[in-house]
Amino acid sequence: MSAEITIFGATGYTGRLIVAQLEAQLPGEYRLAGRSADKLRNLSASLESKPEWLTADPTHAISLVHLCKDTRVLINCVGPFTDYGEPVVAQAAQCGVHYLDITNEMGYVHAVQKYSAVAQSSGAAIVPACGFEVALADCAAHLLAAEFDGPLDELHVVYGLGGSGSSIGTRRSAIRSLATSWLAYREGEWIGAVPCQEVRDFELPDGHKATLSFPSSEIVTVPQHIATRRVDTWTTVSKGAHLWAPTAVPAFAWLARGPFGALVSALVSRMAPPPETGMRTQAPFTIKLEAMQASQTRTITLQGHGAYDLTAEIAVYAARHMLQPNFSRSGVLAPAQALDPQAFLDHAAEHWNVTITSDKEAHAG
Numbered sequence: 001m002s003a004e005i006t007i008f009g010a011t012g013y014t015g016r017l018i019v020a021q022l023e024a025q026l027p028g029e030y031r032l033a034g035r036s037a038d039k040l041r042n043l044s045a046s047l048e049s050k051p052e053w054l055t056a057d058p059t060h061a062i063s064l065v066h067l068c069k070d071t072r073v074l075i076n077c078v079g080p081f082t083d084y085g086e087p088v089v090a091q092a093a094q095c096g097v098h099y100l101d102i103t104n105e106m107g108y109v110h111a112v113q114k115y116s117a118v119a120q121s122s123g124a125a126i127v128p129a130c131g132f133e134v135a136l137a138d139c140a141a142h143l144l145a146a147e148f149d150g151p152l153d154e155l156h157v158v159y160g161l162g163g164s165g166s167s168i169g170t171r172r173s174a175i176r177s178l179a180t181s182w183l184a185y186r187e188g189e190w191i192g193a194v195p196c197q198e199v200r201d202f203e204l205p206d207g208h209k210a211t212l213s214f215p216s217s218e219i220v221t222v223p224q225h226i227a228t229r230r231v232d233t234w235t236t237v238s239k240g241a242h243l244w245a246p247t248a249v250p251a252f253a254w255l256a257r258g259p260f261g262a263l264v265s266a267l268v269s270r271m272a273p274p275p276e277t278g279m280r281t282q283a284p285f286t287i288k289l290e291a292m293q294a295s296q297t298r299t300i301t302l303q304g305h306g307a308y309d310l311t312a313e314i315a316v317y318a319a320r321h322m323l324q325p326n327f328s329r330s331g332v333l334a335p336a337q338a339l340d341p342q343a344f345l346d347h348a349a350e351h352w353n354v355t356i357t358s359d360k361e362a363h364a365g
Helices: 013-025 037-046 061-067 081-095 106-122 132-145 168-180 218-224 241-257 261-270 307-322 341-351
Strands: 003-008 030-034 053-055 071-076 098-101 125-127 154-161 183-186 189-192 199-204 207-213 230-236 284-293 296-305 355-358
Touching (some): 013 307, 061 081, 071 081, 081 098, 106 183, 132 307, 132 355, 154 199, 154 207, 154 218, 168 241, 183 218, 199 230, 199 241, 218 230, 307 341, 341 355
Parallel strands (some): 003 030, 003 071, 030 053, 154 230
Antiparallel strands (some): 154 284, 199 207, 284 296
Protein backbone atom coordinates (compact mmCIF):
# COMPACT_ATOMS: atom_id res chain seq x y z
CA MET A 1 0.00 0.00 0.00
CA SER A 2 1.26 3.46 -0.86
CA ALA A 3 0.24 7.04 -0.11
CA GLU A 4 1.62 10.50 -0.73
CA ILE A 5 1.55 11.29 3.01
CA THR A 6 1.84 9.03 6.05
CA ILE A 7 0.76 10.34 9.44
CA PHE A 8 2.58 8.48 12.25
CA GLY A 9 0.88 8.77 15.63
CA ALA A 10 -2.45 9.25 13.89
CA THR A 11 -4.59 8.23 16.87
CA GLY A 12 -3.08 10.70 19.36
CA TYR A 13 -4.72 14.03 20.18
CA THR A 14 -2.81 16.18 17.68
CA GLY A 15 -2.54 13.28 15.25
CA ARG A 16 -6.33 13.13 14.99
CA LEU A 17 -6.50 16.86 14.31
CA ILE A 18 -3.98 16.42 11.49
CA VAL A 19 -5.94 13.46 10.13
CA ALA A 20 -9.06 15.63 10.05
CA GLN A 21 -7.20 18.20 7.95
CA LEU A 22 -5.84 15.51 5.62
CA GLU A 23 -9.32 14.04 5.22
CA ALA A 24 -10.70 17.48 4.33
CA GLN A 25 -7.87 18.48 1.98
CA LEU A 26 -6.33 15.27 0.59
CA PRO A 27 -8.79 12.36 0.91
CA GLY A 28 -7.38 9.20 -0.59
CA GLU A 29 -3.81 10.55 -0.61
CA TYR A 30 -2.74 9.71 2.93
CA ARG A 31 -2.44 6.70 5.20
CA LEU A 32 -2.52 6.22 8.96
CA ALA A 33 0.25 4.74 11.09
CA GLY A 34 0.72 4.05 14.77
CA ARG A 35 1.33 1.39 17.37
CA SER A 36 -2.21 0.12 17.97
CA ALA A 37 -3.91 -1.85 15.19
CA ASP A 38 -7.28 -1.61 16.92
CA LYS A 39 -7.14 2.19 17.24
CA LEU A 40 -5.98 2.60 13.63
CA ARG A 41 -8.69 0.28 12.33
CA ASN A 42 -11.38 2.17 14.23
CA LEU A 43 -10.08 5.56 13.13
CA SER A 44 -9.97 4.51 9.48
CA ALA A 45 -13.52 3.12 9.68
CA SER A 46 -14.76 6.45 11.07
CA LEU A 47 -13.45 8.42 8.08
CA GLU A 48 -15.26 8.79 4.77
CA SER A 49 -12.21 7.95 2.63
CA LYS A 50 -11.37 4.85 4.73
CA PRO A 51 -7.60 5.43 4.51
CA GLU A 52 -5.19 2.53 4.60
CA TRP A 53 -3.20 2.02 7.78
CA LEU A 54 -0.15 0.20 9.07
CA THR A 55 1.37 -0.45 12.46
CA ALA A 56 4.83 0.84 13.32
CA ASP A 57 6.85 1.29 16.47
CA PRO A 58 9.85 3.62 16.82
CA THR A 59 11.58 1.01 18.97
CA HIS A 60 11.33 -1.66 16.24
CA ALA A 61 13.66 -0.86 13.35
CA ILE A 62 12.05 -3.16 10.78
CA SER A 63 8.66 -1.51 11.29
CA LEU A 64 10.22 1.88 10.47
CA VAL A 65 11.43 0.49 7.15
CA HIS A 66 7.81 -0.31 6.28
CA LEU A 67 6.69 3.07 7.64
CA CYS A 68 8.92 4.91 5.17
CA LYS A 69 8.19 2.62 2.22
CA ASP A 70 5.90 3.82 -0.57
CA THR A 71 5.32 7.29 0.85
CA ARG A 72 6.73 10.71 -0.04
CA VAL A 73 6.11 12.69 3.16
CA LEU A 74 6.08 11.43 6.73
CA ILE A 75 4.39 13.52 9.44
CA ASN A 76 5.55 12.33 12.86
CA CYS A 77 3.43 12.91 15.97
CA VAL A 78 4.93 10.19 18.18
CA GLY A 79 6.54 11.66 21.24
CA PRO A 80 8.29 12.41 23.42
CA PHE A 81 10.57 12.99 20.47
CA THR A 82 13.63 12.99 22.71
CA ASP A 83 12.89 9.31 23.36
CA TYR A 84 11.34 8.16 20.08
CA GLY A 85 12.11 10.68 17.34
CA GLU A 86 15.67 9.98 16.22
CA PRO A 87 15.12 6.45 14.84
CA VAL A 88 12.27 7.78 12.70
CA VAL A 89 14.37 10.70 11.43
CA ALA A 90 17.29 8.38 10.68
CA GLN A 91 15.10 6.03 8.64
CA ALA A 92 13.44 8.85 6.69
CA ALA A 93 16.81 10.45 5.95
CA GLN A 94 18.22 7.16 4.74
CA CYS A 95 15.19 6.35 2.56
CA GLY A 96 14.90 9.80 0.97
CA VAL A 97 11.46 10.44 2.49
CA HIS A 98 10.56 14.02 3.39
CA TYR A 99 9.90 14.30 7.12
CA LEU A 100 8.31 16.82 9.45
CA ASP A 101 7.23 16.72 13.08
CA ILE A 102 5.40 18.90 15.57
CA THR A 103 7.80 18.90 18.50
CA ASN A 104 9.22 21.75 20.50
CA GLU A 105 11.79 19.64 22.35
CA MET A 106 14.86 21.77 21.74
CA GLY A 107 17.43 19.17 22.75
CA TYR A 108 15.98 16.74 20.22
CA VAL A 109 15.85 19.38 17.47
CA HIS A 110 19.52 20.09 18.09
CA ALA A 111 20.38 16.37 18.11
CA VAL A 112 18.83 15.62 14.71
CA GLN A 113 21.11 18.11 12.98
CA LYS A 114 23.60 15.26 12.65
CA TYR A 115 21.38 13.58 10.04
CA SER A 116 21.69 16.48 7.59
CA ALA A 117 24.44 14.97 5.44
CA VAL A 118 22.56 11.68 5.04
CA ALA A 119 19.38 13.54 4.15
CA GLN A 120 21.17 15.70 1.60
CA SER A 121 22.60 12.59 -0.01
CA SER A 122 19.20 10.89 -0.26
CA GLY A 123 17.26 14.05 -1.19
CA ALA A 124 15.16 14.04 1.99
CA ALA A 125 14.02 17.26 3.67
CA ILE A 126 13.98 16.79 7.46
CA VAL A 127 11.97 19.53 9.18
CA PRO A 128 11.60 19.14 12.96
CA ALA A 129 9.57 21.64 14.99
CA CYS A 130 7.06 22.39 12.24
CA GLY A 131 4.01 23.12 14.38
CA PHE A 132 2.38 26.13 16.02
CA GLU A 133 5.39 26.61 18.24
CA VAL A 134 8.45 27.43 16.16
CA ALA A 135 7.15 27.43 12.55
CA LEU A 136 5.36 30.79 12.82
CA ALA A 137 8.13 32.48 14.81
CA ASP A 138 10.92 30.97 12.70
CA CYS A 139 9.40 32.33 9.49
CA ALA A 140 8.65 35.69 11.08
CA ALA A 141 12.25 35.90 12.30
CA HIS A 142 13.50 35.36 8.76
CA LEU A 143 11.46 38.31 7.48
CA LEU A 144 12.42 40.48 10.43
CA ALA A 145 16.15 39.84 9.96
CA ALA A 146 15.87 40.82 6.29
CA GLU A 147 15.13 44.39 7.41
CA PHE A 148 18.68 44.75 8.75
CA ASP A 149 22.02 45.03 7.02
CA GLY A 150 24.39 42.51 8.52
CA PRO A 151 24.13 40.20 11.54
CA LEU A 152 21.75 40.82 14.43
CA ASP A 153 23.00 41.42 17.93
CA GLU A 154 19.99 39.78 19.60
CA LEU A 155 16.70 38.14 18.69
CA HIS A 156 14.00 37.58 21.30
CA VAL A 157 10.92 35.37 20.78
CA VAL A 158 8.15 35.86 23.33
CA TYR A 159 5.15 33.52 23.70
CA GLY A 160 1.96 34.50 25.47
CA LEU A 161 -0.50 31.57 25.63
CA GLY A 162 -4.02 31.87 26.97
CA GLY A 163 -6.57 29.26 27.93
CA SER A 164 -6.02 25.97 29.67
CA GLY A 165 -5.73 22.28 28.97
CA SER A 166 -2.92 20.32 27.38
CA SER A 167 -2.63 16.83 25.96
CA ILE A 168 -0.72 14.11 27.76
CA GLY A 169 1.73 14.10 24.87
CA THR A 170 2.37 17.81 25.35
CA ARG A 171 3.04 17.30 29.06
CA ARG A 172 5.46 14.46 28.47
CA SER A 173 7.28 16.44 25.78
CA ALA A 174 7.56 19.47 28.06
CA ILE A 175 9.14 17.39 30.82
CA ARG A 176 11.58 15.71 28.46
CA SER A 177 12.47 19.07 26.97
CA LEU A 178 13.23 20.54 30.40
CA ALA A 179 15.39 17.51 31.15
CA THR A 180 17.41 17.62 27.91
CA SER A 181 17.26 21.12 26.42
CA TRP A 182 20.12 22.65 28.38
CA LEU A 183 21.29 24.90 25.57
CA ALA A 184 21.64 28.59 24.87
CA TYR A 185 22.84 30.49 21.78
CA ARG A 186 25.44 33.08 22.67
CA GLU A 187 28.05 34.87 20.57
CA GLY A 188 27.21 32.77 17.53
CA GLU A 189 27.42 29.31 19.09
CA TRP A 190 25.39 26.87 21.18
CA ILE A 191 26.59 26.49 24.76
CA GLY A 192 25.40 24.55 27.80
CA ALA A 193 22.94 26.40 30.03
CA VAL A 194 20.44 25.59 32.77
CA PRO A 195 16.90 26.37 31.51
CA CYS A 196 14.37 28.85 32.90
CA GLN A 197 16.66 30.94 35.09
CA GLU A 198 16.02 34.41 33.67
CA VAL A 199 13.10 36.83 34.04
CA ARG A 200 12.41 39.81 31.82
CA ASP A 201 9.54 42.19 31.11
CA PHE A 202 8.16 42.70 27.58
CA GLU A 203 5.50 45.00 26.22
CA LEU A 204 2.82 42.89 24.51
CA PRO A 205 -0.43 44.05 22.87
CA ASP A 206 -2.39 43.35 26.07
CA GLY A 207 0.05 45.15 28.34
CA HIS A 208 3.34 44.87 30.17
CA LYS A 209 4.13 41.22 30.94
CA ALA A 210 6.67 39.37 33.06
CA THR A 211 8.26 36.47 31.18
CA LEU A 212 10.47 33.51 32.01
CA SER A 213 13.18 32.18 29.71
CA PHE A 214 12.31 28.70 28.44
CA PRO A 215 13.92 26.25 25.99
CA SER A 216 12.03 26.79 22.73
CA SER A 217 13.48 25.39 19.51
CA GLU A 218 13.96 28.74 17.79
CA ILE A 219 17.24 28.75 19.70
CA VAL A 220 18.30 25.98 17.30
CA THR A 221 16.35 26.76 14.13
CA VAL A 222 16.91 30.52 13.83
CA PRO A 223 20.74 30.36 13.63
CA GLN A 224 20.39 27.90 10.74
CA HIS A 225 19.24 30.75 8.47
CA ILE A 226 19.90 34.02 10.31
CA ALA A 227 23.25 35.52 11.30
CA THR A 228 22.83 36.61 14.91
CA ARG A 229 24.96 36.67 18.03
CA ARG A 230 22.18 35.66 20.42
CA VAL A 231 18.71 34.08 20.44
CA ASP A 232 16.48 34.03 23.51
CA THR A 233 12.99 32.55 23.92
CA TRP A 234 10.50 33.55 26.61
CA THR A 235 7.03 32.69 27.88
CA THR A 236 4.68 34.87 29.87
CA VAL A 237 4.04 33.76 33.45
CA SER A 238 1.18 34.26 35.86
CA LYS A 239 1.22 36.97 38.50
CA GLY A 240 3.89 36.31 41.10
CA ALA A 241 5.46 33.39 39.22
CA HIS A 242 8.42 35.54 38.24
CA LEU A 243 9.41 35.49 41.92
CA TRP A 244 9.59 31.72 42.39
CA ALA A 245 9.82 30.22 38.88
CA PRO A 246 13.54 31.06 38.24
CA THR A 247 14.37 28.82 41.21
CA ALA A 248 11.60 26.22 41.13
CA VAL A 249 11.57 25.42 37.41
CA PRO A 250 15.34 24.77 37.11
CA ALA A 251 15.05 22.57 40.21
CA PHE A 252 12.24 20.65 38.53
CA ALA A 253 14.40 20.36 35.41
CA TRP A 254 17.21 18.90 37.50
CA LEU A 255 14.76 16.37 38.97
CA ALA A 256 13.42 15.44 35.53
CA ARG A 257 17.00 15.04 34.30
CA GLY A 258 17.88 12.53 37.00
CA PRO A 259 16.83 8.97 37.82
CA PHE A 260 13.38 10.10 38.93
CA GLY A 261 12.58 11.61 35.54
CA ALA A 262 10.36 8.74 34.43
CA LEU A 263 8.37 8.92 37.68
CA VAL A 264 7.96 12.69 37.34
CA SER A 265 6.72 12.25 33.77
CA ALA A 266 4.23 9.57 34.79
CA LEU A 267 2.83 11.67 37.65
CA VAL A 268 2.49 14.90 35.68
CA SER A 269 0.97 13.09 32.71
CA ARG A 270 -1.84 11.74 34.86
CA MET A 271 -2.67 14.89 36.78
CA ALA A 272 -5.82 16.67 35.56
CA PRO A 273 -6.76 14.42 32.62
CA PRO A 274 -7.13 16.47 29.43
CA PRO A 275 -10.53 16.99 27.79
CA GLU A 276 -11.25 14.81 24.79
CA THR A 277 -11.72 17.75 22.44
CA GLY A 278 -11.40 21.50 22.26
CA MET A 279 -8.17 22.13 24.17
CA ARG A 280 -7.20 25.75 23.61
CA THR A 281 -9.49 25.86 20.55
CA GLN A 282 -10.59 29.40 21.30
CA ALA A 283 -7.66 30.32 23.53
CA PRO A 284 -5.73 33.35 22.32
CA PHE A 285 -2.01 33.43 21.70
CA THR A 286 0.56 36.14 21.06
CA ILE A 287 4.04 35.63 19.62
CA LYS A 288 6.25 38.71 19.62
CA LEU A 289 9.69 38.85 18.00
CA GLU A 290 12.14 41.61 18.81
CA ALA A 291 15.35 41.97 16.79
CA MET A 292 18.17 44.31 17.71
CA GLN A 293 21.24 45.57 15.93
CA ALA A 294 23.23 48.34 17.62
CA SER A 295 20.64 51.01 18.51
CA GLN A 296 18.02 49.77 16.04
CA THR A 297 15.11 47.57 17.19
CA ARG A 298 12.36 46.07 15.01
CA THR A 299 9.40 43.89 16.00
CA ILE A 300 6.80 41.55 14.52
CA THR A 301 3.78 40.38 16.53
CA LEU A 302 1.51 37.47 15.62
CA GLN A 303 -1.87 36.93 17.28
CA GLY A 304 -4.53 34.28 16.85
CA HIS A 305 -6.43 31.44 18.50
CA GLY A 306 -6.19 27.67 18.82
CA ALA A 307 -2.65 26.32 19.17
CA TYR A 308 -3.50 22.64 18.59
CA ASP A 309 -5.76 23.28 15.62
CA LEU A 310 -3.17 25.60 14.13
CA THR A 311 -0.48 22.94 14.49
CA ALA A 312 -2.63 20.60 12.40
CA GLU A 313 -3.10 23.28 9.73
CA ILE A 314 0.63 24.02 9.63
CA ALA A 315 1.64 20.35 9.38
CA VAL A 316 -0.65 19.72 6.42
CA TYR A 317 0.38 22.98 4.73
CA ALA A 318 4.04 21.99 5.03
CA ALA A 319 3.39 18.44 3.81
CA ARG A 320 1.54 19.71 0.75
CA HIS A 321 4.37 22.14 0.07
CA MET A 322 6.87 19.26 0.14
CA LEU A 323 4.77 17.37 -2.40
CA GLN A 324 5.07 20.13 -4.99
CA PRO A 325 7.04 19.11 -8.11
CA ASN A 326 9.42 22.05 -7.73
CA PHE A 327 10.29 21.27 -4.09
CA SER A 328 13.98 20.36 -4.13
CA ARG A 329 15.35 21.23 -0.70
CA SER A 330 17.12 18.58 1.36
CA GLY A 331 19.00 18.12 4.62
CA VAL A 332 17.87 19.06 8.11
CA LEU A 333 16.01 22.34 7.65
CA ALA A 334 14.43 25.00 9.82
CA PRO A 335 10.78 25.71 8.95
CA ALA A 336 11.85 28.99 7.31
CA GLN A 337 14.25 27.05 5.07
CA ALA A 338 11.72 24.42 4.04
CA LEU A 339 8.88 26.88 3.43
CA ASP A 340 8.64 30.27 1.76
CA PRO A 341 8.38 32.46 4.89
CA GLN A 342 6.41 35.27 3.25
CA ALA A 343 3.96 32.95 1.49
CA PHE A 344 3.50 30.91 4.68
CA LEU A 345 2.71 33.95 6.83
CA ASP A 346 0.44 35.41 4.14
CA HIS A 347 -1.45 32.11 4.15
CA ALA A 348 -1.68 32.19 7.94
CA ALA A 349 -3.15 35.69 7.82
CA GLU A 350 -5.63 34.88 5.05
CA HIS A 351 -6.76 31.39 6.03
CA TRP A 352 -6.02 30.87 9.73
CA ASN A 353 -7.08 34.25 11.17
CA VAL A 354 -3.58 35.06 12.35
CA THR A 355 -3.02 38.81 12.67
CA ILE A 356 0.55 39.84 11.86
CA THR A 357 1.72 43.31 12.83
CA SER A 358 5.18 44.71 12.20
CA ASP A 359 6.77 48.10 12.69
CA LYS A 360 5.89 48.84 9.07
CA GLU A 361 2.49 47.31 8.39
CA ALA A 362 -0.33 45.07 9.60
CA HIS A 363 -2.13 42.15 8.01
CA ALA A 364 -5.39 40.81 9.35
CA GLY A 365 -6.85 37.43 8.52
